[in-house]
Amino acid sequence: MASPRRLTKQQTVVAATLALASRAVSAQELHERLVAKRGRIGLATIYRALEAQVAEGTASRVERTGHVTAYVACVPEHHHHLVCTSCQRVEDLSEVAFAPLIRAVRRRHGFQVDHAALDLYGICQTCHDAHPAGRPGAPSSHRR
Amino acid sequence: MASPRRLTKQQTVVAATLALASRAVSAQELHERLVAKRGRIGLATIYRALEAQVAEGTASRVERTGHVTAYVACVPEHHHHLVCTSCQRVEDLSEVAFAPLIRAVRRRHGFQVDHAALDLYGICQTCHDAHPAGRPGAPSSHRR
DNA sequence: ACCGTCATTGACAATGAGTATCATTCTCAT
DNA sequence: ATGAGAATGATACTCATTGTCAATGACGGT
Numbered sequence: 001m002a003s004p005r006r007l008t009k010q011q012t013v014v015a016a017t018l019a020l021a022s023r024a025v026s027a028q029e030l031h032e033r034l035v036a037k038r039g040r041i042g043l044a045t046i047y048r049a050l051e052a053q054v055a056e057g058t059a060s061r062v063e064r065t066g067h068v069t070a071y072v073a074c075v076p077e078h079h080h081h082l083v084c085t086s087c088q089r090v091e092d093l094s095e096v097a098f099a100p101l102i103r104a105v106r107r108r109h110g111f112q113v114d115h116a117a118l119d120l121y122g123i124c125q126t127c128h129d130a131h132p133a134g135r136p137g138a139p140s141s142h143r144r
Numbered sequence: 145m146a147s148p149r150r151l152t153k154q155q156t157v158v159a160a161t162l163a164l165a166s167r168a169v170s171a172q173e174l175h176e177r178l179v180a181k182r183g184r185i186g187l188a189t190i191y192r193a194l195e196a197q198v199a200e201g202t203a204s205r206v207e208r209t210g211h212v213t214a215y216v217a218c219v220p221e222h223h224h225h226l227v228c229t230s231c232q233r234v235e236d237l238s239e240v241a242f243a244p245l246i247r248a249v250r251r252r253h254g255f256q257v258d259h260a261a262l263d264l265y266g267i268c269q270t271c272h273d274a275h276p277a278g279r280p281g282a283p284s285s286h287r288r
Numbered sequence: 289a290c291c292g293t294c295a296t297t298g299a300c301a302a303t304g305a306g307t308a309t310c311a312t313t314c315t316c317a318t
Numbered sequence: 319a320t321g322a323g324a325a326t327g328a329t330a331c332t333c334a335t336t337g338t339c340a341a342t343g344a345c346g347g348t
Contacts, residue, residue, distance in 0.1 A: 006315050006324060028305080042327035047306065065205055068305070082255045091255065097248045102264075104241045110269030111226045111235065118262060120246075125254030150295060150344050172334080186298035191335065212334070 005052075010041060014049035015058070015073070023088040024062040024070035062090065062119055080116070084124035086131075091124065149196075154185060158193035159202065159217070167232040168206040168214035206234065206263055224260070228268040230275075235268065 017030055017037075027046045034041045050071050053059035057076035062083060063069050072081065072090045080093040102113050161174055161181075171194060175187045194215050197203035201220035206227060207213050216225065216234045224237040246257050 008314075008325060010326070026305095040327080042329095044307075044328085045326055048325080061209055063207055063209065065207065069209075082249065082253060082257075084255075085258060091253060093249065093253070097245060097252065101241060101245050105226065105237065105264060108241065109226060109235060109237075110272070111228075111264070112267045112272060113226075113264045114229060114266035116262075116264045118260075118264075120249060120255070120257045120260045120262075122258035123256045128254070128256060152296065152344070154297070170334090184298080186300095187334095188299085188336075189297060192296080 010045050011049050011052065013038065013041075014046060015053060018050070018053070018059060018071060019073040021073075022090070024072045024083065024090050026068040026070045028068065030071075064119075064121070080118040081120070082124065083119055083121050084127055085121050086123055086127040089124060093118070093120065154189050155193050155196065157182065157185075158190060159197060162194070162197070162203060162215060163217040165217070166234070168216045168227065168234050170212045170214045172212065174215075208263075208265070224262040225264070226268065227263055227265050228271055229265050230267055230271040233268060233270075237262070237264065 013034060014030060017033060018025065027043065027050055030050075031041065031043045031046045034046070050059060053073075054061060054071070058073065059071050060074050060081065061069055062072055062081060064083070074081075074092060080095070080098055082091040082093055084090070098116070098118060102116075105111050105113055157178060158174060161177060162169065171187065171190045174194075175185065175190045178185045178190070194203060197217075198205060198215070202217065203215050204218045204225065205213055206216055206225060208227070218225075218236060224239070224242055226235040226237055228234070242260070242262060246260075249255050249257055
């Protein structure tokens with residue numbers, strides 16, 4: 001039933017480039033980088049490779065309102081993220097921290113959680129330390 | 145500095161229609177309903193009204209991968225939702241259930257959560273009871 | 289109640305992320 | 319090495335969302 005997944009240069013290079021980026025990157029960004037670095041790669045290929053990785057569990061989508069969909073490399077077990085709104089870096093959030101919430105929801109609402117898009121946005125330790133006063137970083141007044 | 149927000153029929157009717165829907169609805173859906181119900185209303189107006197409501201805190205975006213962005217009316221205090229993937233209905237999730245997670249993240253990662261897009265997808269009590277066996281509901285094979 | 293200002297509206301054009309298509313290229317089981 | 323068919327890449331396409339701008343209507347001042 002499953003397709004015989006072939007290991008192509010493109011799939012490999014997309015995975016490698018995504019893994020190198022410590023922050024979430026968009027398909028377009030990846031495309032630009034790869035075209036610059038090795039020329040000739042279709043945008044559609046990037047999307048397909050990313051989709052395959054998400055399906056595999058080796059990457060995850062990060063969707064922020066007003067931002068393009070971005071992707072992060074991750075280990076299959078950790079599917080939740082802490083996204084720093086200042087430096088754009090992404091940390092994994094362990095499943096265990098999340099489990100009590102799921103249980104509480106089930107107990108109190110009778111709601112059986114199937115999938116959670118749990119992305120927490122805020123200021124990471126590093127950025128927090130770097131900006132002692134108030135302003136976390138660039139204003140980054142998004143509009144869209 | 146702030147614009148003098150005017151109370152127009154359109155803003156009112158959009159808010160009312162959104163409030164009536166017990167499930168998340170897209171801008172397009174709202175547009176269709178309003179055109180059918182009272183004719184002549186611009187799609188852009190719907191988007192603007194929804195954006196205003198989100199800014200106010202009286203509505204919230206629900207974004208699911210592979211689905212169009214949808215909106216739910218909500219009280220300003222509760223910004224997290226339980227979205228039933230079977231009946232599309234949306235329940236509010238109380239802030240208190242969520243607080244321990246925020247604390248844990250801060251304690252363990254030194255990460256100060258600023259905003260969380262916390263939408264939990266799953267099967268609500270009602271749908272769960274209605275489908276004792278396996279299949280939760282219609283396949284709803286979306287694409288895009 | 290009337291007026292004038294200016295935010296809001298609605299129709300339509302424009303944008304742009306993401307997807308479908310399809311001839312060509314490349315993987316991999318044999 | 320070879321053939322089947324999966325993956326690629328160029329491009330056309332879709333369609334949700336936003337920009338534009340003349341016309342409309344809300345509301346403070348009178």
